[in-house]
Amino acid sequence: MSWRDGIALAVRSVTRRPARTVLTILAVALGSGLLVALVAIAQVADTQVIGQLGKGGPTSAIAVLPAAATSAQLGTDSAQGGEVNPITLATVNAIQNAPGVSSIQTVLSQAVFVVPPPLGGSIPSFTGDDPDRRLPRPFADNLVGVDLKSSGQLPITVLAGRLPSAGSTSEVVVTAGYFDHLQLDIKHPETVLGVVIEIGAPQVVDAGGGVVRGRWTRAAITGVVAQNAAGGDLLGAQELASADRAWQLGGVDGNSIGIPLPSSPYASLIVIADSLNDVHQVRAEITTLGFANSAPEHLVASTQRYLHVVDIVLGAIGTIALVIAVLGIANALLAAVRERRREIGILKAIGARDGDILRWFLAEAFVVGGIGGILGTLFGLAAVTITAQVVDSYLVEQGLSNVSLGGVPLLTALIGVVGSLLLSLLAAAWPALRAARLPAREAVGAL
Amino acid sequence: MIQAPVAPEAPARGVAVHARALTHSYGRGRHGVAVLRGVDLDIDAGSHVALQGPSGAGKSTLLILLGGLEAPRSGQLSVGEHDLLGVHGRALAAYRRAVVGFVFQHFGLVEVLSARENVMLAMSLSGVPMAARRQRADQALESVGLSHRATHRPSHLSGGERQRVAIARAIVNEPPLLLADEPTGNLDDEAAVRILDLLDVLREERGCTLVVVTHSALVAARADRRLQLRDGVVAP
Ligand SMILES: Nc1ncnc2c1ncn2[C@@H]1O[C@H](COP(=O)(O)OP(=O)(O)O)[C@@H](O)[C@H]1O
Ligand SMILES: [Mg+2]
Numbered sequence: 141m142s143w144r145d146g147i148a149l150a151v152r153s154v155t156r157r158p159a160r161t162v163l164t165i166l167a168v169a170l171g172s173g174l175l176v177a178l179v180a181i182a183q184v185a186d187t188q189v190i191g192q193l194g195k196g197g198p199t200s201a202i203a204v205l206p207a208a209a210t211s212a213q214l215g216t217d218s219a220q221g222g223e224v225n226p227i228t229l230a231t232v233n234a235i236q237n238a239p240g241v242s243s244i245q246t247v248l249s250q251a252v253f254v255v256p257p258p259l260g261g262s263i264p265s266f267t268g269d270d271p272d273r274r275l276p277r278p279f280a281d282n283l284v285g286v287d288l289k290s291s292g293q294l295p296i297t298v299l300a301g302r303l304p305s306a307g308s309t310s311e312v313v314v315t316a317g318y319f320d321h322l323q324l325d326i327k328h329p330e331t332v333l334g335v336v337i338e339i340g341a342p343q344v345v346d347a348g349g350g351v352v353r354g355r356w357t358r359a360a361i362t363g364v365v366a367q368n369a370a371g372g373d374l375l376g377a378q379e380l381a382s383a384d385r386a387w388q389l390g391g392v393d394g395n396s397i398g399i400p401l402p403s404s405p406y407a408s409l410i411v412i413a414d415s416l417n418d419v420h421q422v423r424a425e426i427t428t429l430g431f432a433n434s435a436p437e438h439l440v441a442s443t444q445r446y447l448h449v450v451d452i453v454l455g456a457i458g459t460i461a462l463v464i465a466v467l468g469i470a471n472a473l474l475a476a477v478r479e480r481r482r483e484i485g486i487l488k489a490i491g492a493r494d495g496d497i498l499r500w501f502l503a504e505a506f507v508v509g510g511i512g513g514i515l516g517t518l519f520g521l522a523a524v525t526i527t528a529q530v531v532d533s534y535l536v537e538q539g540l541s542n543v544s545l546g547g548v549p550l551l552t553a554l555i556g557v558v559g560s561l562l563l564s565l566l567a568a569a570w571p572a573l574r575a576a577r578l579p580a581r582e583a584v585g586a587l
Numbered sequence: 588m589i590q591a592p593v594a595p596e597a598p599a600r601g602v603a604v605h606a607r608a609l610t611h612s613y614g615r616g617r618h619g620v621a622v623l624r625g626v627d628l629d630i631d632a633g634s635h636v637a638l639q640g641p642s643g644a645g646k647s648t649l650l651i652l653l654g655g656l657e658a659p660r661s662g663q664l665s666v667g668e669h670d671l672l673g674v675h676g677r678a679l680a681a682y683r684r685a686v687v688g689f690v691f692q693h694f695g696l697v698e699v700l701s702a703r704e705n706v707m708l709a710m711s712l713s714g715v716p717m718a719a720r721r722q723r724a725d726q727a728l729e730s731v732g733l734s735h736r737a738t739h740r741p742s743h744l745s746g747g748e749r750q751r752v753a754i755a756r757a758i759v760n761e762p763p764l765l766l767a768d769e770p771t772g773n774l775d776d777e778a779a780v781r782i783l784d785l786l787d788v789l790r791e792e793r794g795c796t797l798v799v800v801t802h803s804a805l806v807a808a809r810a811d812r813r814l815q816l817r818d819g820v821v822a823p
Binding site: 141142145149152153155156482483485486487488489490491492493494496579580581583584585 | 647650651654656657676677680681683684687689691692693695697698699700704708709711712713756757760768
């Protein structure tokens with residue numbers, strides 16, 4: 141009897157006791173469903189938690205700062221820098237050529253004056269003009285300029301609204317610091333969306349005389365973000381920041397009046413390593429080049445260790461549930477062997493080998509375990525999807541980014557089916573062997 | 588394609604059976620029951636033999652040995668060119684598939700399979716190619732007059748019809764030895780006569796050796812020879 145014949149016979153045999161079969165399948169479905177759900181949830185949680193460590197960008201990102209690396213640099217995740225060490229195009233090219241580097245994002249940071257509405261003729265309203273301080277104050281801060289086409293590579297999380305269009309010089313986003321400056325409530329990001337502000341880049345004409353000229357731009361606020369690309373409460377297209385920067389470089393150094401010329405061509409670099417495993421090597425390379433840098437490599441490693449323990453515990457709970465379920469298969473098969481003693485004898489009498497009988501009962505476990513496993517996997521994935529949706533709406537309510545289920549690999553989904561099948565066959569081994577060893581004379585029903 | 592062991596158009600010659608000092612017992616030691624205590628037996632190829640005797644005499648046990656369901660404990664037993672002493676496991680199963688067709692008192696059909704599928708099951712055990720099974724099963728059902736019941740399950744058939752399905756299953760692999768243990772024991776007289784007629788016709792068509800265990804004088808009367816089994820030996 142081939143496996144095909146064995147399975148055909150098994151499919152018929154399981155219909156003999158429909159209630160028992162349905163209950164057994166249900167138990168396996170529950171067990172495998174629980175296993176799939178737990179493993180998938182663990183999987184999603186892992187990617188989610190590790191993803192959070194990248195603060196909106198890839199976890200394999202390394203921030204390079206315009207400071208000389210100290211000897212302590214390689215031992216820690218945070219940047220350990222001394223005196224200024226400008227990041228130039230040559231630096232970018234040197235890092236680009238290092239092994240394990242996937243891509244580099246340059247980040248500008250430009251000192252600016254920020255004037256919130258009401259906009260108008262005489263700016264700014266310094267202390268005294270508005271003793272009640274009811275009007276929003278203009279303030280000095282930094283405009284961070286990035287390549288918005290590659291925003292996915294950067295440590296930027298959109299909390300509300302959207303990022304400016306790539307290359308736009310009339311749109312910016314703001315961070316929580318902007319709300320602090322204006323004493324606004326970050327819980328109501330909609331109060332700033334669409335608001336047009338004025339941004340002024342300084343150009344010191346005469347430091348001694350305190351003569352400063354501004355290059356004024358109007359920009360609409362399109363969103364609220366959290367960002368770790370460089371220090372600054374405004375973030376916009378690199379085109380905007382570099383035009384402002386060129387303007388300031390057209391003047392003289394105003395260090396004495398608090399407006400020094402920028403010391404480094406780039407405020408930082410975001411270096412993306414090929415993978416998490418390459419991060420350490422790339423950081424070593426950058427440190428050798430002499431630049432302070434930071435990446436959550438140790439944090440990721442230790443978090444992964446903890447998550448791994450959680451994965452094992454969840455997987456074990458699911459596996460135990462599945463094992464209990466497949467014991468039901470063993471139980472049902474033992475009952476079936478008892479009921480079919482004569483039938484087994486008859487099959488042997490008409491020529492079945494022990495192996496044929498074994499195959500018949502294993503095929504029955506295969507059918508029950510397979511159906512249970514498939515149902516359970518579907519049920520488990522559905523449970524995860526629903527859970528993710530509930531968690532999602534909660535996270536969005538809390539102003540956090542949402543969960544992506546894209547992280548559940550096919551392998552996780554297969555665990556339920558393959559695990560059910562393997563455990564079912566294992567559970568069926570003993571009843572099937574018992575059946576196979578029954579003597580052929582049972583057929584005659586002697587006694 | 589692999590051909591059936593024996594082509595239907597060339598009827599199988601029956602096999603001769605020879606037993607000398609054949610013994611068999613169930614259990615061992617103090618609890619052992621010696622059932623056959625030295626059976627001497629010669630059955631001609633193609634003959635029809637009835638095996639009679641009181642209940643518990645060991646008739647079914649002798650049939651079990653002839654049918655290769657168990658290996659005898661001692662003595663000699665040959666069926667055709669097969670020497671059955673010391674044959675076990677897969678070799679004995681191969682003997683059952685190649686040589687024996689078994690018919691039981693209680694029919695012994697698989698309840699969840701249709702009549703046709705029950706017949707096809709015997710062929711799937713013998714490794715007959717899938718494509719050939721259905722046609723041969725239908726031929727076998729036709730030869731027992733049950734073509735119109737091919738898709739019915741045993742529970743939807745009368746006792747006589749069930750036994751005819753069982754006979755179709757027993758002959759589908761063209762065995763040279765047909766064994767029947769009280770084939771009419773569960774049937775009324777009319778159905779019993781049909782079964783006996785059928786066994787007669789099939790034996791004549793195929794030339795196989797037929798051994799029937801029976802209580803019934805009516806059944807025994809149809810045989811070429813009647814053997815009495817008493818106290819574990821064949822009475823002279
Ligand atoms: N599996 C068995 N274990 C122990 N004793 C058995 C077994 N099968 C049959 N017997 C005994 O063997 C004897 C002969 O049985 P059997 O061959 O079925 O007789 P018959 O078919 O002539 O009625 C009986 O006494 C029966 O109790
Ligand atoms: Mg008997």
